[in-house]
Amino acid sequence: MGNRSETSPATAALTLRNVTKRFDGASGQVTALEDITLDVREGEFLAIVGPSGCGKSTLLSLLAGLEHTNEGAIKLGDQPVEAPGRDRLVMFQQDALFPWLNVLENVLFGLRLKPDLTEAERLESARYYLNLVGLGNKEKARPHELSGGMRQRVALARSLAPNPRVLLMDEPFSALDALTREQLYGDLQEIFTKRKKTIVLVTHNIREAVCLGDRVVLFSPNPGRVQQVFDVNLPRPRRMNDPALANLASEVTAALSARLAQ
């Protein structure tokens, strides 16, 4: 167990070695993550799935550098991850768009923090990604004028525009309705195939994980551990109602139920 998730360091974008994270709770220390060893390959879409309380969101915060490990090491390439950085952008469960900026300015926010770009290059890049998510005609709109799905699309464009090495996604679709979600799965796969980005997605939706991930890592709770890793060798673009996808999803569900029943 866990061995299958290690690869040679040369092809790994993110490496986690024996990562443990504890929090001070009301009734003593709580271990959120225990001894996580995991590699995310360059250009891979890795989906982390598990029930609530399995520490998957904590893991994403650690990867983002917003939290620090108690034990173990996280590296991006050969650099240790210690603080937030532009090389790892995060898409949150809520869109986290700034209401005082319009759509274009929101996408430009991260780009403006890259000093090596000219303003014209920033604008070009922002517009390119807004078009990529299908919102090229909404650049002057304020976030509150958009639907939830559109806002999450803007958030996606905002995280992609500064061209991070890794995109971290923290249940970004869970607040959306099923139809919008399905549309976004399509968009995201298209972008992923086009741009070959390394993506780590955290979700509690097993079908979503199987639909999007090249590999699905199943976490088990209390404390959070890697339970099993599944390879998804289905061709893209994948549809949620594809029977092969449903089969694999039920396989993951069965593994999870077996663990929870113990």
Added chain:
Amino acid sequence: MASKLPRPVIPTLVALFILGGWEWFVRSGRVSEVLFPAPSHVLQWFWDSLLSGELLAATWVTMRRLIIGFAIGAALGVPLGALCARVRWVRDTLGVLALGLQTLPSVCWVPLALLWFGIREEAVLFVVVMGTLWAVVLAVQESVLNVPPLYLRAAQTMGSNGWHLWSRVIFPAALPGVLSGMKQGWAFAWRSLMAAEIFVVIVTGFGLGSLLNAGRELLRMDQVMGVMAVVMIVGLLADLIFFSPIESWLRRSRGLER
């Protein structure tokens, strides 16, 4: 039937009725015109003092003090409030002090201000600053502490920190709260200035409060009432012309109201 009338009709009729009744009551000789002037007397005073320039001069003196005092109070209050929000021990000391001093009517500062600064413009300004400052400090502290952590996390992952984070994320996010704090500070400053001007004869300038007090000394109740009306109108106008438009623009542009 009533619903077909334009909305201002009824309030206007009621106001005219009350003013008319008041006018009639005074003119019927039931009360002394000196102690209780009729609306027409007040209007007459208003017109005369407007023509003589007295009213505008006094309003100008008062507005200048108010604006300078408010500007100083706000300019000090914003960084102090931000500091309170940022540093725990400053919040536990200065923040708590601000909470206490905010409940103190700032006219209580008048005796100290006179001793410290003498009967000078600075004494009035000091009282106005004390009226504004603490409300602004508390509002800024509160609104900075209430900035959604998600905005900070999102900005930090995009590489924002330090001054960039403050100027591009924390302040814009806190702005609606800061503005309502400033509005409150303005109201406090206005009250404290009136109190200071009435209680303290300032040789450096004759403001609306001094004009009101002079009316008392001259037994000119038309002047007293007239100044009271002007004070009210100036307060309303400041809100209507300055604060309300900014506030509603801010709220509309963020979708907090339509």
